[in-house]
Amino acid sequence: MFLNSWLWRSRHLSRSPLLLLRSRSIFLASSCTTELLASQNASEHQHSRKLPSTVPRIRPWWNVSWSSGYRNPSMEAEKKVASGEDSYGNESKQASSTEFLDFPGGKVSYINELQFLSESSPVRVPCFQLLDEYGQVAEHACLPEVDKLLAVKMYRNMVLLQTMDTLFYEAQRQGQFAFYLTTIGEEAINIASAAALSNDDIVYAQYREPGVLLWRGFSLNEFANQCFTNNLDYGKGRQMPVHYGSSKLNYPTVSSPIATQLPHAVGAAYALKMENNPACTVTFFGDGASSEGDFHAAMNFAAVLEVPVLFICRNNGFAISTPTAEQFKSDGVVAKGQAYGMRSIRVDGNDTLAMYATIKAARVMAISESRPILIEALTYRVGHHSTSDDSAKYRKQDEMQHWKMIRDPVFRFRRWLEGQRWWDPEADKQLRSESRKEVLAAIRSAGPLKKPSLSSLFTDVYDSVPSNLKHQEEEVRATVSRHWSDYPSDVPL
């Protein structure tokens, strides 16, 4: 079944005169997509035994009468079944009444030999890539529209993210704050997706996506304030480090339990659709999170409700110590898309341009067709899971080193930039030393600041402090005044 994936078709399509392109040519990702989908349609009839999923007609969001508030009135659904259309509004291939079985859920053709669907496709879903491991443009690749300004900005952010992670991690190791986790090895996923989104898109992150905030303008000081949980922290000292949140940058506060943000993203997309807002929600999660019930729930809901969500899975090979081979038996996470009736793609997460192109195209599809898209970005978690983990216990040091040094996504993009003559080693040296200085300055300024005050322990539990909490606050203050010498000096009352 997966042999029909449009990714596979793309190699053949590129020979068509319509899409004859040189490696540096510019074209719009969306037009490429619809061409690719259209060609798949043409080849469907060749395969007799397959799932009855033809490509849905594109329904632009502005044409749908959401003002009437109906998404799929039951009357309409009944009419469709009666007329022989499937739920997508396409004519059913089986016209005669003797050739199909009529069950709730639509018509289905029958087969007289006992055959089971294979548990996996003979060939794994291929991975979309534009730049190879050396930063060279791959054969038949059509690059997205990325000019020097954008490319350099992406690179600068990736380097800054890498530097911030390295130095903040060391700060945790020195005892300056209690916890940290890095994004090392996944910088391309972070920055390229952020660059492809708009600031109106609401991002529900897992915890390994501070690059999105960085791109949107969260300053190093703001990152440091949250990690040090001083009185300038937007979270007022209530969340662990790395659990950033910013309502003005459309990045809801990170919540520790895995995958709980996936249904949130679906709900937010539901709200966007209700308001006819031309934006989407984006949610990031790891390979481990795809085992959680919330993943299944959110995927199913998003597909059924037809809401604009991008599900971006960072398949980095590990869920703390559990490798993906022990996490799922399916062909990664991308294979699950079709099970829910959702379009999906597998992309090389360490290829900045491929990530950028994918997210850009997915976003257009999600918003214009009001549908969810699943994107599996393959990558490698170079760092430990967090500062509470020592990954040398379950993987080889040389494997980590190999991915860190040789297959670093930042370095790969840099090779391409240098090939474009948009970057050089001198600029790189300068950028890295500048970034280092900025990050160190942020750490130094955030550290000595006072912590949030005692009163912030009781505010924001509700919209206003109720009497029982006021009573409890009085008790705490009474305790503090009795044991003043034991009370920390950097926490104001």
Add this chain to the structure above:
Amino acid sequence: MAMARQALAATAVTTGNVVPLAASSSSRFPRLQLVTPIVSHELGRCRLATRSSATSYFGTAPQNRGTTNVTTNAVATKEASTSSATTTGGHELLLFEALREGLEEELDRDPTVCVIGEDVGHYGGSYKVTKGFVEKFGDWRLLDTPICENSFTGMAIGAAMTGLRPVIEGMNMGFLLLAYNQIANNCGMLHYTSGGQFTIPVVIRGPGGVGRQLGAEHSQRLESYFQSVPGLQMVACSTPYNAKGLMKAAIRSENPVILFEHVLLYNLKEKIPDEEYTCCLEEAELVRPGEDITILTYSRMRYHVTQAAKTLVNKGYDPEIIDIRSLKPFDMYTIGQSVKKTHRVLIVEECMRTGGIGASLRAAIMENFFDDLDAPIGCLSSQDVPTPYSGPLEELTVVQPPQIVAAVEQLCSRE
């Protein structure tokens, strides 16, 4: 329905010195609350309203304890209730219709209000609380979801963060155990952990409690499990009047509110005011003033208590019955005023003995009003067993009026 009629009668009251309250017979607070909608988003503001009305009410009640001023009627006479009904109008409806009316008014008033749950749209809700809404508001605002409580609760939380005000309907409260992760870890917490950047103004509602032979899994009392979660507010409705009022107040509140309905109370009939009103989320309701003992209860147990009160009055006792309504936080002011007056407390609840609402309430009263108590706080609750299907066995797990009478007698006999 016998039960409904009893309920209607039981909720009205007359005492020696106080003018019978006109308008809705189930309201124990002055008309002020009925005419002006109390839309209180701040807990503090609501408290003031309680204090003034409560003081004036308690101020006129007789102070001495004794048998001379004991109330002779536990219930209002039929004439009194009908006469009050004709003077101020109002319309009679069942509790689930009152919930529906409140929900409909809020859906009309605010386009960001939506209902998310299973079978709430075209089916009209398993208990018909959303009947007819989909034709009026569309099936996007009355969203029928696939069966995954954790998912649609999470979805509602995400939608709430973006500016909507979802009402999550659990088909049965017990199913919300599947949504516990989202409720405990996100719903109650995100306002706090985000430093106030994101609010979660959701309402989670559904029928719970022990029904008629529904089996153990469908007879859950979720108020015990949720009471510990910080950031949540919990209220329990018991009459059509407070059902509509609490529904509206919960939707307008900026905090996540869990509204506990009871499966067996949906067909209670009562006359409620025509004009718009809300009930305060943090207030308790005085069902019957008295002198001898304070009986604290909520939801369905209110009716068992009022039934027991008839027997108690015949035996010469004068119980004060308070429907606590607000399960989190407790209305310690109203409760405290009552304890200071009667000096004896009996809690009647449907929760299990261990870790129920009664257990927390007992601790709170003991902590705050120890010196005002003449006897240990009594607590009648269900046993720590799953609710059996068999009718007689099920009845044994729920507190019955004779038990309440016996407990009051025992507490009052301690001098």
